[in-house]
Amino acid sequence: MSTLRFLTLAVFSTGTFAAGPNLGQPLTSADLSAWSINVLPDGTGLPPGSGTAAKGAPLFAQKCAHCHGEGGKGGINASLVGAPPIKSIDSPKTIANFWPYATTLFDFIRRAMPWQQPRSLTDDEVYSLSAYILAMNKLIGEQDEMNAQTLPKVRMPNRDGFIPRFPEKMQ
Amino acid sequence: MRNTVPVAGNGLLDRRAFLRGGAALISGYIVQPAAAEPLADAPWSKEPGMLVPAYGVPSSHEKAAARMLSNPKGEPRTQHARTPHHLLQGMTTPNGLHFVISHAGDPDIDPQMHRLAIHGLVKRPLVFTLEALARYPMVSRFTFVECGGNSAPLFSPEPVQAGVQALHGLASCAEWTGVPLSALLEEAGVDPKARWMVAEGADAPHLSRSVPLAKALDDAMIALYQNGERLMPGNGYPMRLLLPGWEGNMNVKWLRRLELTAAPAMTYYESRTYAPILPDGKAYRFYFLQEVKSFITHPSPGLALKGPGFYEISGIAYSGNGRIAKVMVSADGGATWAQAALQEPVLSKAFTRFRIPWQWNGAPAVLQSRAWDEAGNVQPTRAQLVALRGQASRVSAPTGFPSQHFNGPTTWAIDPAGSVRHVYA
Numbered sequence: 266m267s268t269l270r271f272l273t274l275a276v277f278s279t280g281t282f283a284a285g286p287n288l289g290q291p292l293t294s295a296d297l298s299a300w301s302i303n304v305l306p307d308g309t310g311l312p313p314g315s316g317t318a319a320k321g322a323p324l325f326a327q328k329c330a331h332c333h334g335e336g337g338k339g340g341i342n343a344s345l346v347g348a349p350p351i352k353s354i355d356s357p358k359t360i361a362n363f364w365p366y367a368t369t370l371f372d373f374i375r376r377a378m379p380w381q382q383p384r385s386l387t388d389d390e391v392y393s394l395s396a397y398i399l400a401m402n403k404l405i406g407e408q409d410e411m412n413a414q415t416l417p418k419v420r421m422p423n424r425d426g427f428i429p430r431f432p433e434k435m436q
Numbered sequence: 437m438r439n440t441v442p443v444a445g446n447g448l449l450d451r452r453a454f455l456r457g458g459a460a461l462i463s464g465y466i467v468q469p470a471a472a473e474p475l476a477d478a479p480w481s482k483e484p485g486m487l488v489p490a491y492g493v494p495s496s497h498e499k500a501a502a503r504m505l506s507n508p509k510g511e512p513r514t515q516h517a518r519t520p521h522h523l524l525q526g527m528t529t530p531n532g533l534h535f536v537i538s539h540a541g542d543p544d545i546d547p548q549m550h551r552l553a554i555h556g557l558v559k560r561p562l563v564f565t566l567e568a569l570a571r572y573p574m575v576s577r578f579t580f581v582e583c584g585g586n587s588a589p590l591f592s593p594e595p596v597q598a599g600v601q602a603l604h605g606l607a608s609c610a611e612w613t614g615v616p617l618s619a620l621l622e623e624a625g626v627d628p629k630a631r632w633m634v635a636e637g638a639d640a641p642h643l644s645r646s647v648p649l650a651k652a653l654d655d656a657m658i659a660l661y662q663n664g665e666r667l668m669p670g671n672g673y674p675m676r677l678l679l680p681g682w683e684g685n686m687n688v689k690w691l692r693r694l695e696l697t698a699a700p701a702m703t704y705y706e707s708r709t710y711a712p713i714l715p716d717g718k719a720y721r722f723y724f725l726q727e728v729k730s731f732i733t734h735p736s737p738g739l740a741l742k743g744p745g746f747y748e749i750s751g752i753a754y755s756g757n758g759r760i761a762k763v764m765v766s767a768d769g770g771a772t773w774a775q776a777a778l779q780e781p782v783l784s785k786a787f788t789r790f791r792i793p794w795q796w797n798g799a800p801a802v803l804q805s806r807a808w809d810e811a812g813n814v815q816p817t818r819a820q821l822v823a824l825r826g827q828a829s830r831v832s833a834p835t836g837f838p839s840q841h842f843n844g845p846t847t848w849a850i851d852p853a854g855s856v857r858h859v860y861a
Binding site: 285286287288289290291292293294296297300301302303304305306307309332341342351352353354355356358363364365366368369372373376377380381383384426427428429430431434435 | 511512539555560571572622624634643702707714718721828
């Protein structure tokens with residue numbers, strides 16, 4: 266390779282960035298592991314590990330019932346169990362009557378709960394709490410194990426209950 | 437002398453009647469003011485004043501100009517702080533009065549330690565310090581931010597007895613300065629498979645929202661400054677995502693991470709909270725836009741009129757679709773309308789102050805405004821909005837959220853005593 270050609274390639278390969286300040290530092294996926302907590306409906310982002318309702322029950326009593334009530338029946342914060350019919354525009358939205366994807370349960374518990382101590386649960390604990398809440402709502406069996414393969418397959422009752430407001434804005 | 441004959445019912449005057457100086461003759465109902473008292477020097481004029489503080493705060497006589505707090509003791513739930521529109525003027529919300537919603541308090545972020553990561557479907561995952569971002573070419577723009585739940589009590593079947601702060605206080609407007617997000621995404625190199633961007637905050641709930649990549653590459657900004665100073669803690673210090681004209685919750689505060697993806701993440705806030713239920717039981721999802729809206733701030737409940745005579749009616753109009761094109765005002769419950777003056781500058785996706793002079797004759801009056809945007813959208817009537825979106829099953833609390841994305845009209849009734857209350861018309 267001639268020197269000239271090499272220089273041309275070098276300029277070409279960095280040319281996209283040449284005009285900008287280029288002040289970001291490169292990141293590896295290892296650098297991102299503590300922060301990379303998005304879970305998508307197809308299961309992308311779900312970590313290894315697993316949990317069951319039986320393991321989730323004592324965790325829930327210890328870490329969640331303070332706000333969400335015993336057995337998730339509601340307290341100073343939302344009820345997590347039950348599917349009252351949606352009768353009006355201000356009907357309560359619950360996991361079983363509204364949430365379209367079970368993966369959102371794992372994602373939200375892992376990033377935001379418990380309210381006083383977010384990011385303190387292990388992935389197995391998040392799977393167990395997800396399994397407990399889904400089982401209390403009879404969306405999975407009492408014995409079903411939740412993991413990266415099974416959780417995205419849980420069919421939520423209101424999966425198809427949504428209409429994009431401005432589809433042209435989603436392009 | 438300009439035309440000051442009323443141009444619509446109940447004493448609305450031509451919007452140009454008092455512009456560019458000069459007196460105007462008002463035909464119709466005229467109040468003769470009583471004679472004034474003799475003038476005397478006040479105590480503050482006869483001695484030196486206060487020390488000038490290092491960081492100024494408003495006059496001690498303006499304590500009422502404060503935000504309305506929904507959870508002042510910080511109980512384990514969301515805190516809302518609502519802007520007192522009835523005590524403000526112009527188009528800019530002072531930083532200390534900008535609305536805030538914090539789902540688990542405002543984090544106290546050390547700017548030296550904060551990082552913004554861009555990764556996912558990009559050629560080069562990157563991380564930025566605040567110092568690095570502050571070296572990028574910046575842009576400034578005025579834009580409103582509005583919570584998707586602002587004005588939601590107006591879904592109630594009967595008018596909630598509350599003022600403009602409770603009803604509409606979850607919208608504010610500021611000049612934001614920061615780095616165009618497109619510049620950072622170009623440096624990271626967007627993978628052609630990317631369609632969405634999942635934005636995440638560094639707050640305790642790690643609030644996350646999915647944003648279509650087209651919006652991220654259009655007018656999105658990593659905002660570092662608010663009305664010239666660094667962001668307030670409640671507005672995302674040291675950096676937030678700014679998506680002009682789009683649902684407040686998507687303008688992720690305390691921004692720490694942007695992951696480019698092929699599909700939306702269906703996060704808690706997009707798949708549950710900001711998915712308004714429709715009358716048939718289905719729900720809208722990915723509403724995104726804050727649609728054209730207006731409301732009268734002066735007068736409004738709590739600002740009683742002090743007897744018949746001249747008043748300026750003014751309020752705020754805005755649209756997530758662009759500039760405000762026109763605001764019409766009625767003083768007779770929508771029977772007749774007059775065009776309001778729009779205060780310059782009229783900016784895209786920013787608050788626009790509208791004003792119209794009014795000669796109140798002391799009889800009952802019913803005030804309402806209606807706005808049009810440059811894209812041709814018009815603020816729906818209440819009947820049109822209810823036909824599409826329905827009404828709540830019961831009257832909401834003054835700061836309740838029976839649904840989201842209400843942009844119908846707000847109506848104030850004025851009784852002969854001058855007091856103002858919320859009605860439907």
